[in-house]
Amino acid sequence: MTDNQKQEYAADESTDDPTTDDMAIRTDVSESVSASGPTTSGAPVVRAENVDVWYNDDQALQDISLEIPENQVTAMIGPSGCGKSTFLRCINRMNDMIDAARVEGDLHLRGKNVYDDDVDPVALRRRVGMVFQSPNPFPKSIYDNVAYGLKIQNKDGDYDEIVENSLKRAALWDEVKDQLDTSGLDLSGGQQQRLCIARAIAPDPEVILMDEPASALDPVATSKIEDLISELAEEYTVVIVTHNMQQAARISNKTAVFLTGGELVEFDDTEKIFENPDSQRVEDYITGKFG
Amino acid sequence: MSTDDLTQDLTRRTENAPQELLTRSFFFLCAVLSIVTTLSIIVLLTTEAAKFFSVTAPLMGVEGPTASVVDFLTGTEWVINNEQFGVLPLVSATLAITIGSAVVSLPLGVATAIYLSEYATPRARSLLKPALEVLAGVPTVVYGFFAVVYITPALKTIIPNLGTFNMLSASIVVGIMIIPMVASISEDAMSAVPDSLRQAGYGMGATKFDVSVGIVVPASLSGIFSSFILALSRAIGETMAVTVAAGSQANLLNPLNPASYLEGALPMTAAMVNLLTGDITGGGIAYRSLFAIGLTLFVITLVMNIISDLVAQRYREEY
């Protein structure tokens, strides 16, 4: 997380002196890093407390409480319709877009409840990036796709450099460095999804949400995306929804198992979930007795 | 990072940032403009028409010649120079055009819709639909010219006592003009009929003919009906073709008697154009009579559009 990028979120109207702002944040970041330590079990970045979600009168999530650690990959698995994607979309309040959806309970991002009345969902989404199920690059050039977040957030800095770094981190730079001006839609499906990941990381969010990012891709592209996710976890907190249990087992540090009816049945280290789950229902689900 | 900074950051309201407010208000005003237009039409037509009638003119503070509502609605003479403002001849001519064009356009339009929705190959559709759009895209004044210069002389070889300006050729061109409207709305309704109904028919051993006529058409009746009303409302409001082709002599005729189509008459829209082509001064009684006809026309077409909308909603709900 580079400091100069941290200073300016949604800062269109900010008249503050950038220097002091910068220094204040720099201290905060170093404190937070020293307190948690990036590789060992991180401090919770996202903490959900008794989250319920309704679509009209249907309850999609029941009383979800969990803590998502920093700089790790947290996977959400479960059968379709279990509410795992719904939960993901609560974190950056994409559910606000659906008129029928109603969220209750608290969901904290670094201690601030994102469902407080004073929180602007737009400002929240600038801190929480998202990668969607099927690749959805904009019909713009590759460069403009990656720079999109920087432009809308009015960020300072050398866009060329940030675009290059983001594409490198998304393992796409070598394939597209000569065609940054061509449309993002001309890429293959797997490349498109990596472009979407580059787009999500370019503005340097704190958390990256991934909603079944590989489900529309072939096995080769999927394995590239999986490698990428593991690498991203060195710098970012990644939350990934997947219907593929092997994928969760391969790439995640923590796994949450949602089962039908929108309840969180078990949340623990991935190894424990897959080798020795507490709940019989989770074991049945993992071993394929029930899906 | 401290929670305070985070809170400050997350609670910046982008929603009410100046550019958001500015753009949102602009878009909202654009949308509201449509309501302003409708209100202006209604207010303008009613106030000006009110100045025309003896009953309401004093309320509007208008002095000078006025016309009585009863005379307007039941009078059988429309002679501006004599200040005879009987709307019946105009209404009868409009009705005749409507019936005449319906005879042409409704069967052809529905047949076109059935062909396009049930029979045509995708390639034929992609050629026929733009061609049909051209029918609706030709300016109506051009249709009027066609009626006078080509269609009437051609018809005269069959019907020798046809007038130079007559309702028959006017009805035919108006009918051709509104075929695309009947066809496209009816076709939408037919495409909305779920394929499962067709499959059920074929599964029972029905032929394509049976399915089209026995299943698809009945299932899309409300859509077809809605297209009829909308197209007829278009025929009623049609102006230039009838102004050029139907003549300028107000003439009370019986729209149900085929013989009356051989002569010319003056539909409401044509009467309005004729009023303005002659020299009329703003504020005179002739000027106000324009708004009285305009109001009549507006109310008729509005009611028809609303009915068509309500009917169309029914078929949208069905599937």
Added chain:
Amino acid sequence: MATERGTIESFGHVSRTAGTVFRYLLLAATLFGIVALTVLLIYVANDAIRPLTADPGWHLTFLLTLVLPTLAVGAYLFRTDPASFRFGGAIVGTLAVSTMFAGGVAMLFVDIVEPVTWFAYVLALCLALGGVVVIERLDRRLPFLVRFVAAGVIVLVSLLVVPGAVTSLPVYPSDGVLLTLSVGAPIALVVGRYVAAADGRRRRVAAVVATLVVVGLGAFVGPLVGVTPVPATVVLAVAVVPTGGYAIGRIRRNPERRAGLGLAAVILGGTVVGAVAVDALGFAGPQSWVDWGFLTSAHSGTAANAGLYPAIGGSILLMVTVAALSFPLGVGAAVYLEEYAPDNRLTRFIDVNISNLAGVPSVVYGLLGLGVFVTYLGQSTGTVLIGGATLALLILPIVIISAREALRSVPDSMRQASYGMGATRWQTIKNVVLPRAFPGILTGTILALGRAIGETAPLIMIGAPNVLFSLPTALSSKVSAMPLQVYAWASLFASEPFYQAAVPAGVVVLLIVLLSMNSIAIVLRNKYQSDQ
């Protein structure tokens, strides 16, 4: 119940006679209107162009130089290489339509707007835009309102001061040079944009320079070879550059279609060779009513001398006014209804209201214009401005409805991606939704504009004059229009000579304009649908 179940000899046969008859009846009904209109169009074209008045040698010459070669090459390509065939046709079509468009633009610069005035306004606009961009770049941290006010001041100052300053200069370059800069440069930038998107940024500069050189030919070389620089520059900029650019771009992308160039060359070459040949051999062409004189002279009491020039100019000005008014307002309303509007009663009311407005007869809009603009606002009757405003109100519902459809066809995943990045509503609309919906919006607007310039009744209602002898030069001048002129000839001057000569000629010109607008819209729509 035990029936005998042996093998089946035959399933029998169900008669299809009724079905087949029905099918052909339907086809006949579908074709009825199209065939009727085609016949009428042939009649009117025959009356207007009178091909049979030409020397048989003239027909024979063109048959040999143009028709037969075109048919031969066209048929060969159509069978062996349909893609090239379409490409060749597209080149000729683009050239024809853009040349017509260039004619209209040239008319603007010859008779309506002085090139120097145009140049001054373009310059002012560039300065204004440049100023706004500089403010945006300089300091993004300034509060929006400060930037907004500063930008507003720059725009106002440059628009108010620069045109006056430029036009009052004692000496300025020739019209051709001014147009090269003010018409050629924007087109060069557009070309550059396309080239950059297709071939990368390096080729952009070359494309921009090439465009400017081609347009400059009209200004510098034109006078030397005896061509008037203003029309030459405009035709090069508006017709030749786009057609050439299209052809070159397509060939770079699909070199295998270059056979299409041959077809285009045969058609264009055949026309030129044929024209030279009939001239040399002394064959007279048809005594068409649609000729240069008809297009460039004003109304006259005798049908043979009557012309359409003021009406064409009026239609062009009306179209510009209507587009300038209805496009932003219509798209704005559509954006509100699709992207902002909550699902409440006001929204539903606006929705129903718009579809009802679309069904209000055009005479009633004319009355609205007459009552509101003339009687209440005290404007003088029949001007470009109130004509344009009335027609804009008339087509607004159509623009809104088609723009809404275009916005609805933007996939929701695009919006989700943008909102997911933390974009605000306006940022999402500006950067993602509008660019994606633009071709669809453009198609709908062109079709609606076609409707507007075919309208007569509203113009009569607002008191547009039936006969006008000079081009309108300002928004407050009286305006005529092509359909209005046709109506005047067909009704006020109704007589055999006008029915035989002026009216068919006017109808043909009007229909050519309208049909090319429709075909542009349809081509755009097909291209845009196949892109998605």
